Amino acid sequence: MRSYGQYCSIARALDLVGDRWTLLLVRELLLRGPSRYTDLKNGLPGVAANLLATRLRELEQMGLVRREDAPPPVATQVYELTEDGAALEPVLKALGLWGMRYMNEEHAGDAFQASWLAYVPAWFTNDADPAGPPAAIQLVADDEHAVIELGDGSVRARAGRTDHPDLTLVGPARAVLGVLLAKIDLQRARALGLTVKGRRDLLGRLRPAKGLSEAPRP
Amino acid sequence: MRSYGQYCSIARALDLVGDRWTLLLVRELLLRGPSRYTDLKNGLPGVAANLLATRLRELEQMGLVRREDAPPPVATQVYELTEDGAALEPVLKALGLWGMRYMNEEHAGDAFQASWLAYVPAWFTNDADPAGPPAAIQLVADDEHAVIELGDGSVRARAGRTDHPDLTLVGPARAVLGVLLAKIDLQRARALGLTVKGRRDLLGRLRPAKGLSEAPRP
């Protein structure tokens, strides 16, 4: 990218990661951990192959990404974030938090992945009952599966499934996320196609982070 | 900008503000408040006139910027952030904080402005002695003037000058910012051309925010 030519830390940051696809690539590396080229390509639907290779090369040269040989089972290379690269997490959190206000409308044809389902509760909710017992919530949105695990005072989430969840939410992504962040109530979520099974009181333990509760928008 | 086509709040955010110059334009509106077109153009050295006009139109249509008639003295229009636009402040702070690690090197020819000098202490330092008496620090870097005001437990900063500062720092931007954030000591700063006059103990009241102190880099 052309430099903005400004001695300003915001401009400097954008000089490095302001290019198209760059921050989404960092998102993938942050959410998935060390990843192969093909996994990244799958995680970034729409990216051109050459562009992904170029970005990875640039990020490596800037010192934000490291290329390493994968551990024994696989014989290929993996890409992972360096310390400087991982330090972008607050940037992605801030962007993601701000962007939540535009998640009310689902645009037809938008891609969706389990890891994007998982980071929302993990990043943007707290446990309102930190001393409460462990619990697991199974999320299923557009056939993507994620699990929220409550306990030890934290809200953790990951892509995948769990046996014996205490609560299961199945429905369109918009409804699942809306309910998790208390932006829409169960009544409206059901109208959007949400199915709820299990201990719905657990939803009360998910307290939306500041900057979200502002006011549900039309 | 082309949409990324992903149902992910980070991608959504970048759909709106990921375009070139957009976040820097928001930075200007945030730091300067309601601004005229020409002020924005001056605050964004290097931007093409047509691009600035396009971005303002796009941001207005997205609901991030509002165009209004200026109060009586001037007969022109001003642009200002809406609530949604101003909510980008945490994003700019996160980006700016991350970018500080690349401010050690000044690139020849980089533009520099007083408002960019001011936001660094205002955003990235706290008063280590919140109950301490009011004090003012005059900053002069590359002929740009800014003032830090301590008192009432907060660190405020603005472009401009003050009479009777308690401390005055004059020198290249890199040295002034480095000293403010405790990334370089006075000894080294002086070697870089910094001049210090007044109560240098006041520097001890500026406590760098988390995410900065990590370790000065070469």
Add this chain to the structure above:
DNA sequence: CCGGATCCCCAGGGATACTG
């Protein structure tokens, strides 16, 4: 199948000139 490299084409951005 993985990890790219190559090629073509178009939209978005840069520089400058011009206008109400």
Add this chain to the structure above:
DNA sequence: CAGTATCCCTGGGGATCCGG
């Protein structure tokens, strides 16, 4: 002062191809 108009050029999208 507040933009438009124009031209040029680069960066990115999309498809295909290629070596391991």
